[in-house]
Amino acid sequence: QQQVKQSPQSLIVQKGGISIINCAYENTAFDYFPWYQQFPGKGPALLIAIRPDVSEKKEGRFTISFNKSAKQFSLHIMDSQPGDSATYFCAALNAGGTSYGKLTFGQGTILTVHP
Amino acid sequence: GAGVSQSPSNKVTEKGKDVELRCDPISGHTALYWYRQSLGQGLEFLIYFQGNSAPDKSGLPSDRFSAERTGGSVSTLTIQRTQQEDSAVYLCASSLGVPHSSYEQYFGPGTRLTVT
Numbered sequence: 001q002q003q004v005k006q007s008p009q010s011l012i013v014q015k016g017g018i019s020i021i022n023c024a025y026e027n028t029a030f031d032y033f034p035w036y037q038q039f040p041g042k043g044p045a046l047l048i049a050i051r052p053d054v055s056e057k058k059e060g061r062f063t064i065s066f067n068k069s070a071k072q073f074s075l076h077i078m079d080s081q082p083g084d085s086a087t088y089f090c091a092a093l094n095a096g097g098t099s100y101g102k103l104t105f106g107q108g109t110i111l112t113v114h115p
Numbered sequence: 116g117a118g119v120s121q122s123p124s125n126k127v128t129e130k131g132k133d134v135e136l137r138c139d140p141i142s143g144h145t146a147l148y149w150y151r152q153s154l155g156q157g158l159e160f161l162i163y164f165q166g167n168s169a170p171d172k173s174g175l176p177s178d179r180f181s182a183e184r185t186g187g188s189v190s191t192l193t194i195q196r197t198q199q200e201d202s203a204v205y206l207c208a209s210s211l212g213v214p215h216s217s218y219e220q221y222f223g224p225g226t227r228l229t230v231t
Contacts, residue, residue, distance in 0.1 A: 034218075101218075104160070
């Protein structure tokens with residue numbers, strides 16, 4: 001059973017535009033939600049993360065919006081640049097559970113930013 | 116210091132052979148994780164080590180897979196009698212772990228395993 005659903009599978013944005021990637025989760029015990037960025041041939045790199053006690057977190061051009069009641073969270077990339085072209089993964093973790101440390105990932109979104 | 120390192124970066128093996136994949140976590144990180152990334156299954160959790168506690172092996176797909184962590188640092192993932200469906204990128208990650216309450220996991224570059 002897929003516990004984190006991510007959409008869209010692929011996204012094409014013009015330079016300077018806003019990229020939005022959405023994730024929905026099922027397990028209400030999840031309490032840590034990171035986003036990872038992965039370039040071809042590299043491991044995933046932590047981009048930004050949020051805990052459910054806040055509804056939004058911003059770091060530079062990257063913002064996470066979190067809706068606890070809807071069990072959804074999203075990544076917004078403002079002023080998207082060609083260098084942002086990569087695969088993005090959302091993930092979730094239950095920090096208080098017996099499976100502490102186990103990240104459950106979404107299926108990934110391939111972002112292409114055209115110059 | 117240095118990030119998570121993994122070796123080899125690429126491994127091609129024949130079906131039925133055993134392989135060992137190595138992970139060196141970030142110095143001072145007590146938690147270590149193995150994940151598998153494949154086209155069909157995305158990123159899947161395999162196993163988690165925290166200090167000297169018994170590992171969480173709940174993600175290992177079969178008894179052909181095993182992992183150990185020696186001296187609380189380096190880890191080796193072993194796949195016995197490899198099958199073609201084992202072909203994937205095997206990723207290692209580490210974090211500060213308990214009791215730091217830091218959940219940030221830092222990934223290595225991965226080992227691409229191809230079983231022919």
